[in-house]
Amino acid sequence: MTYCAALKLDKGLVFGSDSRTNAGVDDIATFRKMKIFEKPNDRVLVVLSSGNLSITQAALTMVEKRFHRWEGGETLLTTSSLFDAANLLGETLREVQQREGPYLAQNNIDFSASFLLGGQIQGEEPRLFRIYSQGNFIEATRETPYFQIGETKYGKPILDRVITPDLSLMDAAKSLLVSFDSTMRSNISVGFPIDLLCLEKDVFSTRLRWTLDEDDPSFRTLGREWSDGLKHLAASLTGLPPPSSEDRGGP
């Protein structure tokens, strides 16, 4: 399993990804799921991956190879918009799925895969896309300012309640880490290290970047502060109304 999430805010983008891959509880490995494509002062693109690792690796390698060889066609470093970059990644994913899929399907192996692609290209605002396993994609908006892929449910409530586009990147990053903490408490197939990256709007730099291990003191502090804070908050909630013991057609 995997947990990746990305937030689109007024001041830029925040990305987070775990690093565990498993093919059963007895076949666990560490693979980082955040990949960065940079061209100084022109663009920073970030890809987060979820799903069948052989599929996502192949698609990303193909995208990268095209970049290094600087072929005639477009690459993630030449497209003029993030929409075109999402399209390119989606097309590449389709290519890999079509080549590999039938062999995996013969053995009932799930070959679905998906990506989050976000970043900024000179001349555009920062943008964030979710690319589905079929290669189609959607873009984040102010109403839905974040996307998740992988084991998404445990970490969704905190994002739902806290993330608004006007948050600072650092405050959003802390909430995103809480979302990872919530997920990792419940699903052992989501694991350390966590890669965290903040992209400030119009800065085109990856300097705000962290790799947090299991024993990272700040991550542990954050988890403890959050749990303690929730307990206090729960205790401070307004009480319930008087019991309604009369039966209103109920149980």
Place this chain on the structure above:
Amino acid sequence: MTYCAALKLDKGLVFGSDSRTNAGVDDIATFRKMKIFEKPNDRVLVVLSSGNLSITQAALTMVEKRFHRWEGGETLLTTSSLFDAANLLGETLREVQQREGPYLAQNNIDFSASFLLGGQIQGEEPRLFRIYSQGNFIEATRETPYFQIGETKYGKPILDRVITPDLSLMDAAKSLLVSFDSTMRSNISVGFPIDLLCLEKDVFSTRLRWTLDEDDPSFRTLGREWSDGLKHLAASLTGLPPPSSEDRGGP
């Protein structure tokens, strides 16, 4: 879908259940999922249901019929322990599954079903069981003081972080409602009204009981207080360490 959860605390038990049943987004109905079996000063048993409604209804009706006819065999109102009550409900579920299952399986209809059964019988401590679709069951302990069935993931982090056996029933009930609020924000197949019941240890009464509708002001207040509190809490978290922009074998 369904969301039901029950908590086992030092001071008693807390139960919550939603009321939505669906067979596709265009086939939604309201069915309460909390059923109470009472015998004054002797016992209060509470059953929460999840899964195929025809299966859970049939099993509960059979358990109830046996009670009303007061047949020779044991019923939920005569068993001398909650363990035996869980066994009886599990056996009844197996009976229904065996009778109905093959017909549903022919059409690939999911006939899985599960129950939470909790309460207190005179002479015993309050106890809480989770009965699986196969009729087997497990009991809650101090280390794992709660069970959930149905759409469990969205509402789990709050329970994980807040519920400890020493909580008061009312504080635990409020946290349970937050867990429902988190779930209903993300899964529209979990819906109002919410049935909420607190069973105080050694009291054998269902007087602490609520049915909360969508427009219940206290539920709305609770959800708003929680969201506002989380925003404040998130903003108050200790900051991250300095960025680690050097590559540690990473993305």
